[in-house]
Amino acid sequence: MDREGKEKQKEKGFSVARMLEERGVSRRDFLKFCSTVTVAMALPATMAPKVAQALDKVQRPTLVWLNFQDCTGDTEALLRSANPTVGELVLDILSIDYHETIMAAAGHQAEAALEKTVKEFKGKYLCVVEGSIPLKDGGVFGCIGGKTFQQIAKHVCGSAAATIAVGTCAAYGGIAAAVPNPSGAVGVKEAVPGITVLNLPGCPCNADNLTAVVVYYLTFGKLPAMDSHGRPLFAHGKRIHDNCERRPHFDAGQYVEHWGDDAHRKGFCLYKMGCKGPATFHNCPTQRFNEKCSWPVAAGHGCVGCSEPQFWDTSPLYRRLPNVPGFGIEQNADKIGLAFAAGVGGAFAIHGAMNALRKDKDATSENTKDGEE
Amino acid sequence: MAKIVVDPITRIEGHLRIEAEIEGGMIKDAWSSSTMFRGIEKILKDRDPRDAWYWTQRFCGVCTTVHSIASIRAVEDALKIKIPPNAQLIRNIIIGIQGVQDHVIHFYHLHALDWVDITSALKADPVKTASLAASISDWPNNSATHFKAVQEKLKAFVDTGRLGPFANAYWGHPAYKLPPEANLMATAHYLEALEWQKEVIKIHAILGSKNPHPQTFLVGGMSIPVDPDSQNALNADSLITIKRLLVKARDFVEKVYIPDLLAIASFYKEWAGIGAGVGNYMSYGEFPDPVSGNLWFPSGIIMNRDISKLLPVDQQKVAEYVDHSWYESTAGQGKGLHPWKGETEAKYSGPKPPYQFLDTDKKYSWVKAPRYDEAPMEVGPLARILVAYVAGHAESKAAVDMVLGKLGVGPAALFSTLGRTAARGIDALLMARQTQVYLDQLIANIGKGDYRIHANEKWDPKEWPAEASGYGFHEAPRGALGHWIRIKDQKIYNYQAVVPSTWNASPRDAKGQRGPYESSLVGTPVAKPDQPLEILRTIHSFDPCLACAVHVTDATGNELVRVRVS
Numbered sequence: 001m002d003r004e005g006k007e008k009q010k011e012k013g014f015s016v017a018r019m020l021e022e023r024g025v026s027r028r029d030f031l032k033f034c035s036t037v038t039v040a041m042a043l044p045a046t047m048a049p050k051v052a053q054a055l056d057k058v059q060r061p062t063l064v065w066l067n068f069q070d071c072t073g074d075t076e077a078l079l080r081s082a083n084p085t086v087g088e089l090v091l092d093i094l095s096i097d098y099h100e101t102i103m104a105a106a107g108h109q110a111e112a113a114l115e116k117t118v119k120e121f122k123g124k125y126l127c128v129v130e131g132s133i134p135l136k137d138g139g140v141f142g143c144i145g146g147k148t149f150q151q152i153a154k155h156v157c158g159s160a161a162a163t164i165a166v167g168t169c170a171a172y173g174g175i176a177a178a179v180p181n182p183s184g185a186v187g188v189k190e191a192v193p194g195i196t197v198l199n200l201p202g203c204p205c206n207a208d209n210l211t212a213v214v215v216y217y218l219t220f221g222k223l224p225a226m227d228s229h230g231r232p233l234f235a236h237g238k239r240i241h242d243n244c245e246r247r248p249h250f251d252a253g254q255y256v257e258h259w260g261d262d263a264h265r266k267g268f269c270l271y272k273m274g275c276k277g278p279a280t281f282h283n284c285p286t287q288r289f290n291e292k293c294s295w296p297v298a299a300g301h302g303c304v305g306c307s308e309p310q311f312w313d314t315s316p317l318y319r320r321l322p323n324v325p326g327f328g329i330e331q332n333a334d335k336i337g338l339a340f341a342a343g344v345g346g347a348f349a350i351h352g353a354m355n356a357l358r359k360d361k362d363a364t365s366e367n368t369k370d371g372e373e
Numbered sequence: 374m375a376k377i378v379v380d381p382i383t384r385i386e387g388h389l390r391i392e393a394e395i396e397g398g399m400i401k402d403a404w405s406s407s408t409m410f411r412g413i414e415k416i417l418k419d420r421d422p423r424d425a426w427y428w429t430q431r432f433c434g435v436c437t438t439v440h441s442i443a444s445i446r447a448v449e450d451a452l453k454i455k456i457p458p459n460a461q462l463i464r465n466i467i468i469g470i471q472g473v474q475d476h477v478i479h480f481y482h483l484h485a486l487d488w489v490d491i492t493s494a495l496k497a498d499p500v501k502t503a504s505l506a507a508s509i510s511d512w513p514n515n516s517a518t519h520f521k522a523v524q525e526k527l528k529a530f531v532d533t534g535r536l537g538p539f540a541n542a543y544w545g546h547p548a549y550k551l552p553p554e555a556n557l558m559a560t561a562h563y564l565e566a567l568e569w570q571k572e573v574i575k576i577h578a579i580l581g582s583k584n585p586h587p588q589t590f591l592v593g594g595m596s597i598p599v600d601p602d603s604q605n606a607l608n609a610d611s612l613i614t615i616k617r618l619l620v621k622a623r624d625f626v627e628k629v630y631i632p633d634l635l636a637i638a639s640f641y642k643e644w645a646g647i648g649a650g651v652g653n654y655m656s657y658g659e660f661p662d663p664v665s666g667n668l669w670f671p672s673g674i675i676m677n678r679d680i681s682k683l684l685p686v687d688q689q690k691v692a693e694y695v696d697h698s699w700y701e702s703t704a705g706q707g708k709g710l711h712p713w714k715g716e717t718e719a720k721y722s723g724p725k726p727p728y729q730f731l732d733t734d735k736k737y738s739w740v741k742a743p744r745y746d747e748a749p750m751e752v753g754p755l756a757r758i759l760v761a762y763v764a765g766h767a768e769s770k771a772a773v774d775m776v777l778g779k780l781g782v783g784p785a786a787l788f789s790t791l792g793r794t795a796a797r798g799i800d801a802l803l804m805a806r807q808t809q810v811y812l813d814q815l816i817a818n819i820g821k822g823d824y825r826i827h828a829n830e831k832w833d834p835k836e837w838p839a840e841a842s843g844y845g846f847h848e849a850p851r852g853a854l855g856h857w858i859r860i861k862d863q864k865i866y867n868y869q870a871v872v873p874s875t876w877n878a879s880p881r882d883a884k885g886q887r888g889p890y891e892s893s894l895v896g897t898p899v900a901k902p903d904q905p906l907e908i909l910r911t912i913h914s915f916d917p918c919l920a921c922a923v924h925v926t927d928a929t930g931n932e933l934v935r936v937r938v939s
Contacts, residue, residue, distance in 0.1 A: 182411070
């Protein structure tokens, strides 16, 4: 582009806030947006002005989005992200230089656009990866423009400031990596060792959490604190069970026994229908989906544990978490994790359960830090 | 002869590559290849059949409900489960709004940029744009003020010099024909549709917790409870919200999508003579009546563009070939196998990456070649609408005649790139209206005191026979979708899906017959081979969705363990 030099200069003068203003977003809406993401990031509301201040200063950052062994569900989630007007504009403002699902260019022109970004913004752009990366047989199970997904990931993620793996596939291999993993699929961190990766699992990931990560990065100049699975604590620091709106029914021993029974209609606990909430670390109950419309438990279906590594092999949808002693007592909820680890071994691995346990520990130490529990 | 490659084909779901030979400004031959494989059917082996919907849902996050629907129908067919009327109606609403939303996103966000030059919109006169818009629709947002605001937004965006996802496109290409005002109108609606789609799809969140990937399907029914007197169930409040959103969906289709489609099409009428393809069309039919089970959209087959004859669908005539796909088959070269008898193993034999060209004389795709009675079939909205039209389906006939009348063309124009794009609009219109009927039926049924959402008798696997098999058909937004399941000892013994994009993206078969994408490209003019906009137009008119196409596996014949592809 011939006006490039000029534009670069111009860019220096830009801030996200100013850009939003030019696009007809009022200061008031902008501040509202900052409050919302501040809450999403599980930061105290008093941090909102700092977020706003940081976004005021930040330059228009570049983001590229790579689709590998995926179903495009995370991209679709992005299209439905909450804070519609502003969120969308922020993404717009990010300058998404490559995203195959939405970009106008195709073929060589698309590849050229990606290459240009990698060169010009080396070490400065954010890379989002959706989908797993097949390693078997030299990676022939996934190619774009004649290059394997792994070759592309090494090149593009390797030159990025940071990579955000969205969805359980990009984070941990996901569905394609489930037994017997026919294509040798792995998550991005395993396919490209040594790079900085933040995992945002979920099937699909919650787009509001993605927006929050990006804002966090722009605000604080670093990625948020993560657990041992590389997940941001603000979204994965607590179990579904801890924040579930049906928790009082669990504590009171009120359970759904059959789909559509009286208890189901009254919104009782779904534990007996196979809910994995007690072993799943995610903020679904509070963040919810589609502009906070709903989330699985609210719609009468148990949590399936989709943000846990290897959940595909450890979480048959309707199998009850193994016997939990002492239902209805708050403190015993934690024993569920133990019982789960001890009992679930059956058909597939127990890996996920162990991870959940470990996570439990991390979460506890983290919680004491911000003094919430 | 110049061979060109378009890879990645963007603005689609999945990974698609087209290689084409161009001679004298026209495509002489073309090859369609899918370059990604996961193997989900193979992964499904030995798992709980009640879980299959959740796994197959991940075939595709764009058509995010369709594999769930086909899967639960397959299991219910195998176990002979009849679901309650409420569950059927809720499914019909989910299917309907999925189709409408998917088609609108396709038209504006995936396909429009093949016809609409956004940069030309900067030159438009907003006042003239408003009068153009007023001449085709009374949509309230079509004001000069609104168009001016959009134009200013666009200008500010372009002035930054960072075009983001709009960079490097074929802007200014001679094949773009719309005047600046039409480009501005379409650009404004591109943005409006982006807002609209996330509103109307909240119906999925209300009925199924979230979208994409709603979590509410159950073998035997649905998991969203119904009770007008509960705050934790589908109640009056949520039903009225759905009603409001359905009206919003229908209004947008009637007042924005259809008028835009007709306006844009009128500038590109030559595309009614380009891109016909194989000329055989198949639809499985859709929207079962909650009581009789009769399908609202009829099923059927049209061969060789002969609209005087409608043939019934006979699934026995489906066979898959792998002569040009990266699989092995012990059946031997040139043999097609019915899905129940087939057997395929993934075996890549293409060039070692990185590569420039595929060896298209040999095997060149992860998609297999399904054939009906040895013929390649096109599936999708065009097939659905043609079949309904020929079957005399009153609502479809009226909508088709309206669109053809406004464009001043005959039914033969439907056999084309433009026809495919127009049929998708007609399909959206029909579904947007019909979905309201299902909501009214649901409300009426609940009003009668029927709150059932699930048939419980066969939920416990102990109630199942030792062996069972079944299939589930669904007319997905992209066309005829079939899932087949075999259950043994309460576990999945064999699972297969033959999906719309497998039919359409299919490579050549043993006889060398091209698949629908390939066939439709032959004869297409290409003004600038280094900017093959025309290829995108025709390929996008099918609405490719490749992640699905490659999970597809055929069956496993004697050795039940083996699954194919995926």
